[in-house]
Amino acid sequence: MNNEPTPVPFNLAAAGMTDVGRRRSENQDRILLHDIVYAVADGMGGHEAGEVASQLAVETMQEICTFANKTSVRKLPTVAEVQRQVQLADDRIREALEARGGTTLCALLQIKAPDQGRDNVTAPISAVPPWTSSFSMNVNTDVIAKITPEMLKDHRDPATPGTAPLPVVAEEIPNLLLVNVGDSRGYRLRDGALQQLTRDHSAVQEMVDAGQITEFEARNHPHRNLITRALGAGAESQPDVTVLQPRIGDRYLLCSDGLSGELTEDILQTILVNFKDRSEAVRVLTGAALEAGGRDNIAVIVIDVVAAGNPEPDAEEN
Incomplete structure (x- = not known):
């Protein structure tokens, strides 16, 4: 017997903001708020490079909204179309910055897919990374360049399930698509319980997975x-x-590590449960991260899944 919930018409309503934090001189985090695409990008690199990378990422993802609204009947993207847009963002950043900077990306999008999406999610676990045993404990690790193609050669298979490009298929059922590259995160609050849906692409996450820390x-x-x-x-x-x-009734949280690195999952859950107003929840989350140290730029988006036709305000950026 199939107990899967029946798909229902829905809309997304969101609020978001960024903050420079207490220790950085410039804000390299960027967010995108649209009824089709919501995204957090955390720029990395030298002066201006991280800012350019994150801005190019959100601008490229915003083009999905433009494509969707070109006709009188809005055309939601497919998984393959979103993947191509992410690749385009990668190409544009590489061309503009010549590897001087990069950015993470965590995005939630409305899409159409041939089948119902996953109702329960378990974040993927990778094998033990081959390079962690050689880390020097006093190295500055602000930039990703220390991981070389040679290190990665035999560690990851580009056709790993869940990451390989999917074929273009007929669009039928409205779904949500969660996309992530790097350590900006996506969470879902459901029935009062918070779950991290993404897995960080980071050295320390792979050491945690390996049981090293x-x-x-x-x-x-x-x-x-x-x-x-x-x-x-x-x-x-x-x-x-x-x-x-x-x-x-589901609530999603997208954030840079300026938030998740300062606040535990219990604190995130408590705030998301207790502050029903999205804008207020965003402000409280940001304030809590600042109070906890504010060591990095902070980017936060809170997204609620609401019934179609429910009178909800447009996305708000504070």
Whole structure:
């Protein structure tokens, strides 16, 4: 017997903001708020390079909205079309910056797919990374360039399930698509419980997966800023993609590591549960991250799945 929820018409309503934090001189985080595409991009690199990379990423993703609204009947993108747009963002950043900077990307999109998306999600776990045993504990790890193509050669298969390009298929059922490259994160609050849906593409996450360090140790590890995938730089930029089944009442959180690196999952859950107003939730989350140290730029988007036709305000950027 099939107990899967029946697809229902839905809309997305969101609020978001960025903050420079307490220790950075410039804000290299960017967000995109649209009823089709919501995205967080955390730029990395030298002066202006990270800002350019994150801006190019959100501008390229925003083109999906333009394509969707070209006709009188809005045409939602397919998984393959979103993947091509992410690849285009990667290409544009590489051409503009010549590997001097890159960006993470975590995005939630409305799409059409031939089948219902996944209702339950388990983040993928990679094999033990071959390079972690050689890390020097006193190395500055702000940039991803320390991971070389040679290191990655035999570690990852580009055709790993969930990351390989999917064929173009007939569009039928409205779904959500979660895309991530790097360590900006996507969470879902459902029935009061928060779940991280993405897996960080980072050195410390792979050490956690391998049992070399704990989640607690990872929060303050000297290599916490070492990213193993990014758009525009490094050896790998392939996004993880997950088609999700929308449920009315679900709440999604997209954020850069300036938020997730400062606040535990319990704190995130408490704020998202207690502050029903999206704009207020965003402000409280950002304020809590600043109070906890504000060591990095902070980007936050809170997205609610609401019934189609429900009078909800447009997306708000604070």
